[in-house]
Amino acid sequence: xxxxxxxxxxxxxxxxxxxxxxxxxxxxxxxxxxxxxxxxxxxxxxxxxxxxxxxxxxxxxxxxxxxxxxxxxxxxxxxxxxxxxxxxxxxxxxxxxxxxxxxxxxxxxxxxxxxxxxxxxxxxxxxxxxx
Numbered sequence: 036x037x038x039x040x041x042x043x044x045x046x047x048x049x050x051x052x053x054x055x056x057x058x059x060x061x062x063x064x065x066x067x068x069x070x071x072x073x074x075x076x077x078x079x080x081x082x083x084x085x086x087x088x089x090x091x092x093x094x095x096x097x098x099x100x101x102x103x104x105x106x107x108x109x110x111x112x113x114x115x116x117x118x119x120x121x122x123x124x125x126x127x128x129x130x131x132x133x134x135x136x137x138x139x140x141x142x143x144x145x146x147x148x149x150x151x152x153x154x155x156x157x158x159x160x161x162x163x164x165x166x
Contacts, residue, residue: 099142107135 039045087093115127
């Protein structure tokens with residue numbers, strides 16, 4: 036800053052500093068309002084859901100886990116059936132956890148194999164039926 040040699044220079048410097056202070060105060064108020072709005076529970080939930088919906092990796096992970104859980108449950112129901120044997124139920128639960136983990140961890144591979152089977156075998160049958 037320049038050296039102040041007169042009263043007019045001093046008044047001018049004070050006005051400049053007051054203007055800068057008013058600008059910074061307005062920016063601070065806007066930032067506080069923005070933070071206040073973003074921390075409202077409704078806005079937090081809305082922003083979180085928007086991020087989840089826009090994340091393809093998270094959706095794939097959720098889908099893989101869901102398919103894993105469903106396949107594990109189905110495999111347990113097939114293995115155990117309506118049996119009342121404790122040992123058979125225990126083995127069914129172990130089978131369920133194993134199938135769930137395998138399917139959830141390899142969901143992309145299973146999806147690729149399913150697409151391959153559909154494209155190479157099932158589509159050919161559909162094309163033969165049309166002809």
